[in-house]
Every structure is written in structure tokens, then in C-alpha cells.
Amino acid sequence: MESKVKKNSNLKYYILYFVIVILIIVAGYFILNSVLKEDVSAGVESSNLEVNTVSFEDIESVKAEKFEVPDHISATVPIFMYHFILEDYGDYPDTENFLKPETLEEQLKYISENGYDTIYIDELDELYKYDKPVALTFDDCFVYFYNNAFPLLKKYNQKATIFIITDYINGENYLTEDQLKEIADSGLVKIESHTKTHEYLDEMTYEEQLEQAVESKERLESITGQEVSVYCYPSGRYNQTTLDIIKDYYDFGLEMLGGVYDSDVDTDFYKIPRIYANRSMSLSTFISYLEQSRVYY
Template sequence: MSWINLAISILLVVVTGCAAAGIPSPEEISPLFVTATPTATPTPGPTPDGVLRIAHVPILMYHHIAAPPPGADRYRRDLSVPPERFESHLQYLHEQGYTTISLRDLIYHLTRGTPLPPKPIVLTFDDGYADQHENAFPLLKKYGFRATFFIITDFITEEYPDYMTWAQLKEMVEAGMEIGSHSRNHPDLSGKPLDYLVWQALGSKEAIEYYLDVTPRFISWPSGHYDDQAIAVFRSAHFWGGVTTHQGTEQRSDRLFELQRIRIRGKHTASDLNILLHLDW
């Protein structure tokens, strides 16, 4: 086991042991120095069979499912897909024979060769906005589709306006939706110290476990920012993979924490979606 893996393992133990009293801030986690010889601890999840697999599976990335509010800036307009346009996307996918799968399904396929259905697709939603529950969730149920929602856990716990509640997320979990981490507070996770990354990984993971009684296995890197150390920490926290903002559909078994997605913008119609799904990424 490398030094970084040893340090991560120790920090995970420290932070987990403090969970009953609340997860500490990075400043409260002291530097640790050890000389004992470590032993590897297996990570729960699918055991890779060693075969390199590449699958072209589109992962769509949504944010707001709502019309942009009056006076919205260009960023908000770009992130906002009106409900009727979102439904046209789902109707297109349904008519074209796409089957929604979970990220877990994709990981099992990449690591173990578990078969996927014809025309698989993954639907993801970042940030945990309230309009995702209000507008996207009913339409997903209408078409019998599943999706993964990546939430910013501190925003949910602190009841930020315009974000979902834990009760709403629980309802979605019970309906078969998957919940993943989008960190505690949406920072840039590249170039950060080890203890801070552990705080982000375990803090978001334990909040989801506590409030929803499910274990998140996937991270959506905030604003697409991450590095090798961030990947190492989330992997050691028993996450199975991560999604990026890198455009494309090529998913690789040797890059489980760098899954590609297709960004869906507010202006994209069903015809645009058809073009995006047929590009030679």
C-alpha cells in the first residue's frame, strides 16, 4: 500500500470515529505520522476481472428543469431546460428504444462484463435543485425512466432555498432513483490537501447514508475539477466511480472515476439531442 493510501485509510478512520459528534472541519483533523506496516483492505463493490473494456454509453448531464427566471444571466439560461422541452427529450428516448440504466449497471458492465440492454443510456442531474423533484421526477416516472441525482449535501442539510429536501430525496430513492455525491459544498477539488478531501468525501457520503439509508457510490466532480489525489480519496472512501464534464460517450474500465457525459443545455431540443447522441465522439 502506498503512503497516500495509508494516509487516506488513517484519516478515514479518524473522521469516521468522530462522526457521532459531527464531522470535523479540515482544520480539526491533525496531521498523522505512523510507522506500522499497513495491510490492504478490500473495497466493497464489483471486483474487476482485469479485462479492459470500452463501452459507448451516453450519460446525459442536466441541471435545472425549469424555465429560467426573469433576468437570468446566461449561465442560468444555459443550465435551465424547461419542463416541456425536457419531456420532449424523454419522449424521444422512449420512441427510439433507449433503456435507462444506473451507473451501477455501467460499472458492473465495465468491470465484470455484465450485459447491458440494447441502447443503454444514463440520465444524471447535478446540484440537487428543487425543480428536479418538482418537474423532472414526475416525468421520469411517467416514462418509466431511472436517473442519478448528484446532490450538494450541506446545501440540503442547511435547507438552502431552491434545493431539494431530504424528505423529497427519500421519496425519489423509494421510487428507484439513485443518489450520488456532488461534494459537501461544491468546491474545486483539484489541488486540495488530503484532509480536506477526506472531509468532503466522508462528509457527503455519511450525510446521504444518515438521511436516506443508502450508500452513494458515485461522485460528480464539482465544475469538473479533480485530480489524482481526489480520485484516490474518493476511491478509498468506497466510491466506485465518478462523472466528469468531459464531453463524450466512451466509458473505460481503466477510467471509472473519469466517466464522460453529454452536457444538455437549455436550448437543446429533441432534434439537438438526436444529433448529440449520434456524434462520432
């Protein structure tokens, strides 16, 4: 009888212990869980805080670290030369200079879907920033650039450099000052000089050439508020006088032809070669040039 009572009271203790142990485990689980949650949310908050407080200088220093300027790199860059983007060229001569808008769209689509980096001409001395650089340049332009090419560059978010004949500005079928300002402000297009009058530089006197180089640069800079540092020789014609003059005003000079730019071969920044993107260029030909884009150390 006595042992039964003892047994019963022992059993009660066992049950009590068991319940206490369960309670401790459950309480422990909840406490641990809530501590872990706090840690995670604190982590998120602190990382948010970090993002919010990253300064411009921090980003610049990270960039500088990522793009540490190497002693020497080699690069090949296809630089395409376009003129007019227009479906129907009407009575114009030089029909190969007119590229259909859908052809340009096809090319831009390919560039953006295949990881190429469109660069400005004035980035040719900073190629270490890119993996697959390609440059799109438009000569003469007229209003067709604003109507047909500019919307496509914006649609595919691709950069281009355009060359403007400054005496033509505000003239018939040419770009207006307001359009040039809008184009420059887009951040996708650099506006550079194609002289004042688009005449043969190699037939001009020193003074005439100086005027072409200096006044076109000043006019464009006053319209866009941005530096003009690239000179594009009309019809690809220039002479030693041209080169002597522009080295004081420009960083780059562009030829009309010559194939893919190769930094090891084309070491003179005033004789940059280009590829003529004409109306009958097929997409596969365009791609075969693109595929030569390379930056190596």
C-alpha cells in the same frame, strides 16, 4: 313371400346396425371432446400453478442465465449532464444550465418510444444487461428537480442519477431530506454525491478533500438508506489527491465534459465523460448522441 319377409328382416338389421354405428360415432365424438377439454384445462391449471410457485431464486437464476457475464464487451453510452429543469430562469446567470421542462419531456418521450434503456451510473460495469443504454444525470438539482424533472421521470418510467450538495440540503430552494427520501424510494432515481459545499476540490488540502468525500457520502446514505458510490466533481475540477481518496469510498467519478462514454477508451471509472444537455440543445442533436448507444461482444 318367404324371401320378402327375409328381406324385410334384413333391412331392419341394416337399419339397427346403422343406428348403432351412428350412436357410437356420436358418443365417441363427445367422449373425445370432453377428454381433450380436460387436458387443456389441466394444462392451464398446471401452468398457473407453475407461475404461482416460481420462486425469487428461480427468477434470479433465469436472469443470471440470460445475462451470463461475458469476458469482455465493448459499449458506447451517451451520458447526459443536466442541471436545472425550469421554464423561466429569472435573474440566474448561466442560462444554458436551465432546460425547459417541455424539452426534457420531449427527450424522455423519444427515449421511451425508441427502446433505449436508461441506466444508473453505477451500472456502467454491468452494461451486458442492456442493448441501448443511455444515462441521465442531474447536477446540483435544487428543488427544480423535485418539481419539474422527477414527475416526468415517473411519467415515462425512466431512470436517472442525481448529484446532491449535502450542505445545501433543507436550505433555500434546495431539496429537503423528506424529498430526497421520497425520490430515492421511487426506485427510479439514484442519489449520489456532489460534495458537501460544491467548491473546487483541486484547491483543497488532503484533509478538506477527505471530509468532502466521506461526510457527503455518509449524510446521503443516512437519509436514503442506499449506498452512495458515485462522486461528481464540482465544475469538473479534481486532482490526484481526489482520485487517491475516492478510490476507497466510491466506485465511479464523473467529469463534466468529454462526449460519449466509450468503454474501450474511457477505461478509468473515475474519469467518466459526459455530454452537456444545455437549454439550446435541439432534439435532433440529442438524438444524434442517443444513436451512438451500443453494446457489442
